[in-house]
Amino acid sequence: MPINLPNGTTLRTVTFWYPADHLGITDWATTLRCLFDDDLRPERRLLAMPTSPGTRALLAAPYDADPVRCAGGPLRLLDIAATGAVAARAAAARHDVWSATARVGARRPGRVESALLRAGRPSYVMYHSLRRVVGDVLVIMRTGASLYPAAASPQALLDHVERATAQLAEAAPDDVLVTVGA
Numbered sequence: 001m002p003i004n005l006p007n008g009t010t011l012r013t014v015t016f017w018y019p020a021d022h023l024g025i026t027d028w029a030t031t032l033r034c035l036f037d038d039d040l041r042p043e044r045r046l047l048a049m050p051t052s053p054g055t056r057a058l059l060a061a062p063y064d065a066d067p068v069r070c071a072g073g074p075l076r077l078l079d080i081a082a083t084g085a086v087a088a089r090a091a092a093a094r095h096d097v098w099s100a101t102a103r104v105g106a107r108r109p110g111r112v113e114s115a116l117l118r119a120g121r122p123s124y125v126m127y128h129s130l131r132r133v134v135g136d137v138l139v140i141m142r143t144g145a146s147l148y149p150a151a152a153s154p155q156a157l158l159d160h161v162e163r164a165t166a167q168l169a170e171a172a173p174d175d176v177l178v179t180v181g182a
Contacts, residue, residue, distance in 0.1 A: 008152030020174035042071030087132035
């Protein structure tokens with residue numbers, strides 16, 4: 001269920017960034033299998049690198065597809081570039097449809113999405129390609145910090161995904177990302 005903040009933003013996805021040694025966890029395969037329940041739903045937003053059956057067990061909620069979609073896992077197994085590229089293509093197509101019809105698919109965009117669309121194709125595409133990885137909120141488990149948009153304006157949304165992506169660039173290959181639906 002989405003969370004509406006007083007500043008006008010809506011949070012639909014939360015990405016948790018765990019250091020590889022978080023709380024002394026040495027068995028991420030078991031931890032990731034046990035993580036989800038009725039209250040904590042996986043959001044399969046990320047693409048994984050081609051993996052062997054052994055490394056596939058390290059992915060959070062993998063979904064059989066080509067490429068493999070998952071809710072996360074160690075960064076070394078995730079294809080962050082491909083994840084962003086897929087999101088960018090989908091956002092570009094939505095922007096093109098909106099430019100021609102004032103609709104996004106079969107619906108009219110909401111207030112915040114309309115503002116992002118009006119900000120221009122490059123901003124709209126960049127926002128969605130970065131958001132696909134960091135979500136609406138990036139929770140840095142090493143420090144307990146939560147990064148989320150300061151407001152519902154296009155610039156605040158772009159600032160958020162750029163800041164969160166810059167933070168995530170400091171992650172180690174064995175650090176773990178897990179994305180859940182709010």
